[in-house]
Amino acid sequence: MMGEDAAKPMQTFRTGTSGRAPGAIAAIACVMLLALALLPVVAGRNLIQDLIFLFYMLALAQCWNLLAGYAGLISVGQQAFVGLGGYLLFALTLLGGIDPLLAIPLAGLVSALFAFPTALIVFRLRGAYFAIGTWVVAEVYRLVFAQFKPLGGGTGMSLTPSVTSSVPGIEWVKALLDVRTPAARDIISYWAALALMVGTLAFVYLVLRSRRGLALGAIRDHEGAAAGLGVDIYRVKLAVYVATAAMTGMIGALIYLQKARISPDAAFSVTDWTAYVVFIVVIGGIGTIEGPVVGAVIFYLLQRYLADFGASYLILLGTLGIVVMLFAPKGLWGLITERYDLALFPTRRRLVIPPPAEIVSKTQG
Amino acid sequence: MTGWLDALIQGVLLGGLYALFAAGLSLMFGVMRLVNLAHGDIIVLAAFAILVVAGKLGLDPFVAAALAAPILFVIGFTLQFVLLNRTLGRDLLPPLLVTFGLSIIIQNGLLQTFSADSQRLRSGAIETASIPLGGGIAIGVVPLLTLLSAIAVIVVLNMIFYRTSIGRAFRATSDDLEVAELMGIEISRIFATAMGLAFVVITIAALYLGLRANFDPTIGPARLLYAFEAVIIGGLGSFWGTLAGGVVLGLAQTIGARIDPEWQILAGHLAFLVVLVLRPRGLFPRAQD
Amino acid sequence: MPLLETRNLTAFYGDFQALYGIDMSFDEGETIAIIGANGAGKSTFLKAIAGLIHGTPDSVRLEGTPIGARGAADIVKLGIALVPEGRRLFPSLTVEENLLIGGYGRKIAGPWTLDRVYALFPILRERRSAATPALSGGQQQMAAIGRALMSNPRILLCDEISLGLAPIIIADIYAALPQIKAEGTSVVLVEQDIVQAMKVADRVYCFQEGRLSLTGRPRELTREQIHRAYFGS
Numbered sequence: 001m002m003g004e005d006a007a008k009p010m011q012t013f014r015t016g017t018s019g020r021a022p023g024a025i026a027a028i029a030c031v032m033l034l035a036l037a038l039l040p041v042v043a044g045r046n047l048i049q050d051l052i053f054l055f056y057m058l059a060l061a062q063c064w065n066l067l068a069g070y071a072g073l074i075s076v077g078q079q080a081f082v083g084l085g086g087y088l089l090f091a092l093t094l095l096g097g098i099d100p101l102l103a104i105p106l107a108g109l110v111s112a113l114f115a116f117p118t119a120l121i122v123f124r125l126r127g128a129y130f131a132i133g134t135w136v137v138a139e140v141y142r143l144v145f146a147q148f149k150p151l152g153g154g155t156g157m158s159l160t161p162s163v164t165s166s167v168p169g170i171e172w173v174k175a176l177l178d179v180r181t182p183a184a185r186d187i188i189s190y191w192a193a194l195a196l197m198v199g200t201l202a203f204v205y206l207v208l209r210s211r212r213g214l215a216l217g218a219i220r221d222h223e224g225a226a227a228g229l230g231v232d233i234y235r236v237k238l239a240v241y242v243a244t245a246a247m248t249g250m251i252g253a254l255i256y257l258q259k260a261r262i263s264p265d266a267a268f269s270v271t272d273w274t275a276y277v278v279f280i281v282v283i284g285g286i287g288t289i290e291g292p293v294v295g296a297v298i299f300y301l302l303q304r305y306l307a308d309f310g311a312s313y314l315i316l317l318g319t320l321g322i323v324v325m326l327f328a329p330k331g332l333w334g335l336i337t338e339r340y341d342l343a344l345f346p347t348r349r350r351l352v353i354p355p356p357a358e359i360v361s362k363t364q365g
Numbered sequence: 366m367t368g369w370l371d372a373l374i375q376g377v378l379l380g381g382l383y384a385l386f387a388a389g390l391s392l393m394f395g396v397m398r399l400v401n402l403a404h405g406d407i408i409v410l411a412a413f414a415i416l417v418v419a420g421k422l423g424l425d426p427f428v429a430a431a432l433a434a435p436i437l438f439v440i441g442f443t444l445q446f447v448l449l450n451r452t453l454g455r456d457l458l459p460p461l462l463v464t465f466g467l468s469i470i471i472q473n474g475l476l477q478t479f480s481a482d483s484q485r486l487r488s489g490a491i492e493t494a495s496i497p498l499g500g501g502i503a504i505g506v507v508p509l510l511t512l513l514s515a516i517a518v519i520v521v522l523n524m525i526f527y528r529t530s531i532g533r534a535f536r537a538t539s540d541d542l543e544v545a546e547l548m549g550i551e552i553s554r555i556f557a558t559a560m561g562l563a564f565v566v567i568t569i570a571a572l573y574l575g576l577r578a579n580f581d582p583t584i585g586p587a588r589l590l591y592a593f594e595a596v597i598i599g600g601l602g603s604f605w606g607t608l609a610g611g612v613v614l615g616l617a618q619t620i621g622a623r624i625d626p627e628w629q630i631l632a633g634h635l636a637f638l639v640v641l642v643l644r645p646r647g648l649f650p651r652a653q654d
Numbered sequence: 655m656p657l658l659e660t661r662n663l664t665a666f667y668g669d670f671q672a673l674y675g676i677d678m679s680f681d682e683g684e685t686i687a688i689i690g691a692n693g694a695g696k697s698t699f700l701k702a703i704a705g706l707i708h709g710t711p712d713s714v715r716l717e718g719t720p721i722g723a724r725g726a727a728d729i730v731k732l733g734i735a736l737v738p739e740g741r742r743l744f745p746s747l748t749v750e751e752n753l754l755i756g757g758y759g760r761k762i763a764g765p766w767t768l769d770r771v772y773a774l775f776p777i778l779r780e781r782r783s784a785a786t787p788a789l790s791g792g793q794q795q796m797a798a799i800g801r802a803l804m805s806n807p808r809i810l811l812c813d814e815i816s817l818g819l820a821p822i823i824i825a826d827i828y829a830a831l832p833q834i835k836a837e838g839t840s841v842v843l844v845e846q847d848i849v850q851a852m853k854v855a856d857r858v859y860c861f862q863e864g865r866l867s868l869t870g871r872p873r874e875l876t877r878e879q880i881h882r883a884y885f886g887s
Contacts, residue, residue, distance in 0.1 A: 074461055076402070121638055124645040125597075127457050128400030132593045133641070136634055139590060143631040270586065275469060282462060311473035318469035325462050326451055533755050536746040543706060544742045549730035549759010549805065 036194055040187045041177065048183075048190050052258055054300045055193040059200040059251050060273065061280040061292035063244040066204050069287035071240040074127075076274050077134025080118070080141045081111050081245045083267035085252025087145055090262055093163045095150065100167045101192065104253045111249025115242045123237070135270070142268035156263025164260055189258040196254055200247055204289055207243075271314075276303075279321050285331025294333045371502050372623040376616035378504065380595075381512030382577065384611030385570035386588055387595035388518055389563040391607045394596070396535045396559040397445075397453065399460055403468040405589030407564070410471055411437055411571035412580050416484055426486040430572040434565045441564030446557040453556070468585065475582035486575030511573040515611070518566055519604045525562075526604075535559060587630075594637040600647025609649055613640075655718055657682040657840055658703070658734075658809060663713045663722070665698050672698040674864045680857065682808070685831075685841045687851035687872070690861030691884060696844040697739055699861070700811045703842075704736040705729035730759045735807035739814050739844075741798040743786040749797055750782040756804030764806030765837045771800040774830050792823035799830070809840045816847040824850060848880070862886055 040048060060082070068074045088107035092098040098106065118137055125133040146154040165181060173184040252273075256262050266272070276299065284295025306313045328335055386408060393399045401407070414437065419429035452459035488507075495503040526532035538545040538555050546552060574580055574588070591614060599610025614633050621632020640648065656679035665673040673695045680686050688696050701707045703714055705726035713722035716732055724732075735756075743752050753771055772779035775796040786794060795815055802810060816824040828850050834841060845851035852858060852872040860868035860883035868875070868883030 068458070072457075074457060076461075076465065121642055124641055128402075128461050129593070129597065131461055132400065132402070132590065135586075136590055136594065136637060140631065140634045140638070143634070147627065147631075271469075275465070278462065278465065286458065311476040314473040315470050315477070318466040318473070322448075322463050322466040322470075325459055325466070329459065530754070530758065533747060533751050534758055536751075537744045537755050540744040540746050541742055543726075544738060544744070546706070546726035547704065547730060547736050547738065548755050548801075549727050550755075551727045551759075 033198065037191070040173075040190060045183050045186060048186050050300070050304065052186070052190050052193045053303075054296060055190075055197040056251050056255055057276065057280060057299065058292060058296035059193075059197045060248065060277045061284070061296055062200045062204050062289070063247050063251070064274075064277045065281045065286060065289075065292050066207070067240060067244045069281065070208070071237050073237055073241060074131050075134040076131045076270065076278070077122075077136070077138040078244075078248055078277065079268045079270055079273035080134070080138035081115070081248035082252035082255065082273040083138070083141060083145065083264070084111050084114060085249035085254075086256030086262050086267045087148075087151055088249065089253035089256050090151055090157070090159065093166075094160065100163060100257055101188075104192065104196075104250050104257070107253035108246040108250035111252075112242050112246035115245030116238075118245075119238055119241045123234070123241075138268055138270070142264045145267070146264040152263065154264060156261065156266070158261040159257075167257070186258070189254065192254055193258075196247075196251055200251075201289065203243075203247065208289070275317075279317050281331075282321050283324055283331055285333035287330075288333055288337075291331050291333040294336075295331065298332070367501050368623060370500075372619045373616065374498075374502065374504060375508070376619035377612050378508035378512050378615070379619060380608075380612030380615030381508070381515040382570070382573055382611070383591050383595045383614050384515040384608040385511065385518060385566070385573060386592035387599070387607045387611055388515070388522065388604060389566040389570065390589075390592045391596050391601075391604060392522065392559060392563045392566065395602065396539050397556050398539075399449065399453065400464075400593075402461060402464040402589065403471055403585075404464075404567075404592055405587065406468045406471040406475075406585030408567050408571050408574060408588050409580060409582060409585045410475065411564070411568045412486070412575040413475060413479060413484070413582075415486060415568070415572055415575060419486065426488050426572060426576060430568055434568045437564040437568045438561040441567075442557045442561035445560035446553060449560070450553050450556055468589075472582050472585055479582065481581055481583065483579040483581050484575070485579050486572065488576055492576065507573070507576050511577065514569060514573065515608060518569060519608055522566070522604050531555075531558065591633070594633065597647055598637060598640045600650035602651030603649060606647060606649035606651075610647065613648065656680060657684075657717060659715045660699075660703070661713060661715070663699070663702055663709060665695075665702050665707050665709065667698075672864055673702070676866055678859060678866070678869075680840065680842075682840055683835070683838060684856045685835060685854055686843065687855035687858045688842065688844045688861060689846070689848050689851060689858060689880075689884065690867075692846075693863075694861040695864040696861050697813050700736060700813050700842065700844055703729075703809075704734060704811060706736075727759055730805055730807075733760065733806070733808035734811065735802040735805045735809070736811040737798050737802045737813060737815060739817070741794045743789075743794055743797055743801070745785065745787055747786070748783050749778055749786060749789070752786060752797055752801050753778070753804055756801035757806075760805040760807075762806055766803040766806050768804070771803055774803075774833060775800055791819050792826065795819065795823075795827055796830075799827070803834070803839075807839060809842065810834065811842045811844075813844050814846060815843070816845060816850060828854060848884075860884055 036051075039051070043051075060078070064075070064078055067078070085107045088110050089100070089103050092103040092106055093100050096103075122130060122133045122137060145151065151157060164185060167185055167188050169188050170181060170184045173179065173187050174181065177184075177187070179187070252267070256267065280295035280299045281292050282295070283298055284293065285291025302313075302317070306316065309316075324331060330338070386405075389408075390401065390404050393401055393404075411433065414433045415426055415429045418424065418433050419426050422429070422432075424432070449460065449463070452463045491506045491510075494506040496506065496509065497503045524532075526535055534545070534548075534550050534555055537548060538550060538552060542552060545555075595610040595614050596607055597610065598613050599606035599608070614636065617636030618629045618633040621635075622629035624632075659679035660676055663673055663676040663678075664671065676695075676699060688699065690696050698707065702709060702722075705721075705724050705728060708725070709722040711720035711723040715721065716734070721729060721732065744755065747755060750768070753768060772782075777793055778797055778800060781789060781793065786797060789797065799810075799812070799815065815827060819827070824847065831841065831854055843851050843855065855872055858868070858870060858872050858875065858880075859866060860880065862883060863886070867886070868879060870879075
């Protein structure tokens with residue numbers, strides 16, 4: 001019998017990141033992923049192209065969110081890496097004869113290399129000045145590429161048929177799904193976009209769950225306190241900047257593989273690659289992984305049905321962005337979580353207190 | 366040789382225009398710590414306002430600008446009081462994103478109202494007038510006026526900041542917001558007044574923008590970048606520093622253009638980056654900070 | 655009617671409660687000393703009166719008018735001036751400009767003009783064009799007090815004016831208080847230096863962990879009472 005002088009059982013605490021019903025959400029995610037992968041079998045070319053757009057905008061939004069929402073690096077110059085990735089794809093395939101799909105990760109790698117010196121310069125600025133500094137850098141990239149004649153100079157150029165038809169898997173898709181070359185290329189691009197989107201989501205999720213992620217959360221919430229606790233802010237920010245540059249470069253490479261035509265003004269466009277991305281993150285919810293997903297879907301719908309209205313459409317987007325920023329700063333996802341305490345991608349730490357049964361079995365063991 | 370001398374002179378004169386762009390930005394940041402991403406677009410908006418006033422009332426642009434200035438003061442005051450004051454606080458994101466959204470709204474609003482056509486402010490004879498300096502070099506009257514106006518604006522701004530009661534309030538608010546309140550300074554009004562003043566400076570900048578070159582709704586962002594570069598090159602905290610920054614930027618651009626006309630803008634950006642690497646606080650930063 | 659009255663004044667910093675329902679009042683012309691250990695809530699109390707912290711309208715009354723929810727700029731206009739802890743002069747302004755800005759919000763005729771402040775603290779006249787960071791601690795404190803006086807306040811709130819100063823300098827500064835009182839200004843002194851504060855005060859209040867632990871006239875309180883009120887039992 002346990003006497004009073006028996007040692008009190010030790011309670012062990014651990015931290016975990018699971019939210020509610022993690023198993024069910026993971027299962028649903030797998031099913032959705034499978035459905036998306038098989039979609040080309042039944043979907044028409046228009047839907048495939050629309051989804052490619054949705055996937056890469058979402059991927060870009062996750063990257064910007066990681067940068068601004070978590071690391072506190074508000075950049076309005078990410079178009080530098082979209083354009084860089086696009087031009088690298090053109091350079092690697094047209095000038096280097098490299099397989100187009102292989103060129104995508106290579107473009108990411110080179111983008112990361114460019115990001116290092118860029119960061120060293122731009123990190124000398126803080127806050128809003130950092131933001132404009134990134135914009136200046138993007139302009140420098142644009143102006144330099146506009147001078148680079150082998151890749152089309154100021155007017156740009158298109159991918160040659162020899163490159164577009166050398167995308168691996170085209171013949172296989174043509175035979176399997178009975179489509180022509182351009183459609184087959186789109187389907188391969190679709191899978192690549194899907195892979196990139198999932199990869200970006202997974203990367204962001206895993207980073208935030210890791211110890212680095214804890215540091216990021218601390219920087220986001222209170223940079224001064226984080227520094228006081230020994231978090232090496234500079235290195236963390238540098239790592240995030242370079243990593244997002246790599247991912248953004250890969251996404252840019254994919255975008256321009258699919259478009260097959262590039263020009264400096266389009267590739268380094270502030271509107272397409274920053275304004276829209278920022279809108280997605282703000283509407284959906286900054287600083288969460290789920291937010292940009294919500295934002296991307298909404299943006300896709302707005303773009304699909306309203307883009308024809310040109311300048312009025314942009315005025316609408318701008319106004320919506322301002323209204324959300326002022327009255328619902330956590331975005332739509334923020335409004336939802338305020339009511340229902342959901343987390344599809346749980347990354348906040350919870351203290352896990354073991355139930356009494358565990359304690360008893362430990363002392364008897 | 367004369368080509369290089371000419372580039373130098375043109376660079377200094379161009380610097381006057383950039384200093385005008387930058388002065389408004391410098392004022393906004395100095396008092397409110399606000400970096401307005403819509404700054405360039407507001408300059409373009411002011412240029413269109415002058416255009417409309419000049420057109421509707423059949424006035425010379427200088428007179429039209431003088432009439433438009435008080436209207437733009439009110440617009441700036443209201444914008445700050447009603448919208449931008451809500452965004453200012455500890456978080457960096459809201460002012461950045463709201464002004465970014467404003468930039469898009471203004472650009473596209475102008476596109477809707479005026480189309481993408483290039484416009485110009487017409488002022489008759491002085492547009493092409495120039496003062497010969499001998500040796501084949503001449504100074505355009507409009508560029509000279511731009512530089513002189515920039516200097517005048519900076520002199521007036523310094524007078525306001527250092528010789529008036531409200532200037533003391535601006536500086537005090539910039540130093541310590543909480544204690545400024547303890548002096549009875551109503552922060553929301555001071556910010557709005559500063560913004561109104563910035564809009565007047567912007568109107569002057571817009572006048573010379575429109576006189577010197579064509580403008581259309583899309584050129585705003587580039588002006589923002591030039592203004593920003595001039596402020597950073599010059600160093601935060603001093604209006605004369607901003608003038609110096611503008612001149613350095615102007616010189617970098619004209620010298621770059623001398624080497625290759627396509628390199629003008631790139632040369633300016635590169636000069637900015639070089640200063641940022643070598644002297645991150647700018648060439649003439651204020652002693653404390 | 656008392657000049658200033660607080661009723662059930664509470665204050666929070668986020669989730670942390672700094673003041674638990676303080677009731678206090680004083681009449682025109684009185685000098686009040688507030689003493690207590692670090693973190694007892696003394697500064698918070700002054701900030702609440704000065705409008706830097708907002709409460710319910712009724713929690714602070716000025717001659718019966720509820721002012722508890724008003725902002726700092728309004729409170730200055732009503733005649734309550736705070737000399738903040740740590741002096742907090744404006745580094746971009748010269749000594750003279752600091753004094754002048756003190757009168758920005760409340761421009762009413764009164765005894766305190768620039769000349770009168772210079773008469774009170776002659777060293778400031780000598781250093782009128784200096785940048786304030788160049789001043790010694792004592793001089794900065796004088797400038798901070800002078801700045802607050804420029805609004806011709808009815809109530810002068812002083813937050814730890816002896817902090818970090820040598821005793822001889824503190825004595826100099828306290829020597830100016832009688833002249834301030836002579837003009838009819840009510841003074842509230844928050845102090846860690848109990849000795850000086852008790853010498854000049856009509857009444858003493860002691861704070862302990864956000865609550866009033868003692869109140870009375872300096873002459874009537876014993877050392878033990880004060881010790882217990884200050885440190886708790």
